[in-house]
Amino acid sequence: MSFRDVDPDLVGFATKAMRGGKWYDENAGALNVPIYMSNAYRFDDVEDGKNKCYDNQNGHCYSRISNPTWDLFEKTFAILEKGEQAMITASGVAAISTLCLTVLEQGDHAICDNTTYSATSYIFNTLLPKFGVETTILDFRDLAAVEKAVRPNTKMIYFETPCNPTLKVVDIAGVAAIGKKYDILTAIDSTFQTPYLTNPLTMGIDCVIHSATKYICGHGDAMGGVAVGKKKLINRLKEDGLKNLGGCASPANAYIMMRGLKTLGMRVQRHCDNAMKVAEFLEQHPKVETVYYPGLKSHPQHDLAASQMHGGFGGTMAFEVKGGIEGGITLMENLDVLTLAVSLGDTDTLIQHPASMTHWYVPKEDREAAGISDGLVRLAVGLEEPEDLINDLDKALAKIKD
Ligand SMILES: Cc1ncc(COP(=O)(O)O)c(C=O)c1O
Numbered sequence: 001m002s003f004r005d006v007d008p009d010l011v012g013f014a015t016k017a018m019r020g021g022k023w024y025d026e027n028a029g030a031l032n033v034p035i036y037m038s039n040a041y042r043f044d045d046v047e048d049g050k051n052k053c054y055d056n057q058n059g060h061c062y063s064r065i066s067n068p069t070w071d072l073f074e075k076t077f078a079i080l081e082k083g084e085q086a087m088i089t090a091s092g093v094a095a096i097s098t099l100c101l102t103v104l105e106q107g108d109h110a111i112c113d114n115t116t117y118s119a120t121s122y123i124f125n126t127l128l129p130k131f132g133v134e135t136t137i138l139d140f141r142d143l144a145a146v147e148k149a150v151r152p153n154t155k156m157i158y159f160e161t162p163c164n165p166t167l168k169v170v171d172i173a174g175v176a177a178i179g180k181k182y183d184i185l186t187a188i189d190s191t192f193q194t195p196y197l198t199n200p201l202t203m204g205i206d207c208v209i210h211s212a213t214k215y216i217c218g219h220g221d222a223m224g225g226v227a228v229g230k231k232k233l234i235n236r237l238k239e240d241g242l243k244n245l246g247g248c249a250s251p252a253n254a255y256i257m258m259r260g261l262k263t264l265g266m267r268v269q270r271h272c273d274n275a276m277k278v279a280e281f282l283e284q285h286p287k288v289e290t291v292y293y294p295g296l297k298s299h300p301q302h303d304l305a306a307s308q309m310h311g312g313f314g315g316t317m318a319f320e321v322k323g324g325i326e327g328g329i330t331l332m333e334n335l336d337v338l339t340l341a342v343s344l345g346d347t348d349t350l351i352q353h354p355a356s357m358t359h360w361y362v363p364k365e366d367r368e369a370a371g372i373s374d375g376l377v378r379l380a381v382g383l384e385e386p387e388d389l390i391n392d393l394d395k396a397l398a399k400i401k402d
Pocket of ligand 1: 117119160191192212213214223224343
């Protein structure tokens, strides 16, 4: 056989992403994993059926539980995130809900940061309490307060970093230490960082979640999620959670996510480099009041971000324009290169003004309590030429009245 395995411990990120998963097509020698469009798998005999239905480690049974196209993505992703095992899901939210509904039960308590993705906030503020799980939501910049919130029945500590909309940074090792001290499962949404910038499992976190819809897919054309951790935990999430809750990924999307991994490193590096240039430009612009980007020295947690993100600070930022709601609308309506849309991690730069778009119906006090001021703009920098982004922003910012 001419194919030789690559030892993932001996090669760099991009090589691991391309060859670390060790997959070889015995039949045709195809270089890319096939999209296995099969819901069920034939058993050789009764014994075979018995084994495969009992444990998917013995082979595939049904595509809500496992699928050969998932396998390569999961193996490769676990290597990149430095975990034992990974579980692909239909979306980032499916990964989060599968984790929470598998690990937590009535009478348990969970602690969650007060700045998380909207669906995550819903899960911790509304869904879990509805099923008898008590939650404490607080600002994880104060780790003493997080530790104080621990109760005898606390079963999970959950957070993101950096988080929307103010790009607040949470001390990953600090949260992990609290989890270890009290034997509580810690979970992080590392979507903004990707395994290229940070590996939270190596810092003591138990479970890393990603919305693979974002940088991992990278091209804005497929939804997906992933959870990574120790074999025991991920098997439990698959066997108890995914199998019974049904948040399974389509094989076609698993293929797209696998393809995304092959270029993840170079794309994320370019996202970071472009974002840094755009943030520096915005910071000195007279029509911009504040820029929230952890790569800037002016970010109050720049040093913490630099200590736990390697190679860059991600592609997403927020900034406040002068002129409040009017200022934000003027900016939105005068852009040509940047695209008005939600999401992040795409090739194209996506920009939106929450007060006039995604959050227009939220009462001002509630919006501001969530850190979304009238003039706040969310910017997910893409892979275009940075000068084109800067020129487009400059032209549109100039239209904002003094
Ligand atoms: C940080 C973060 N986590 C989770 C999600 C949800 O992911 P998905 O849209 O793939 O369900 C998002 C979506 O924007 C996100 O930004």
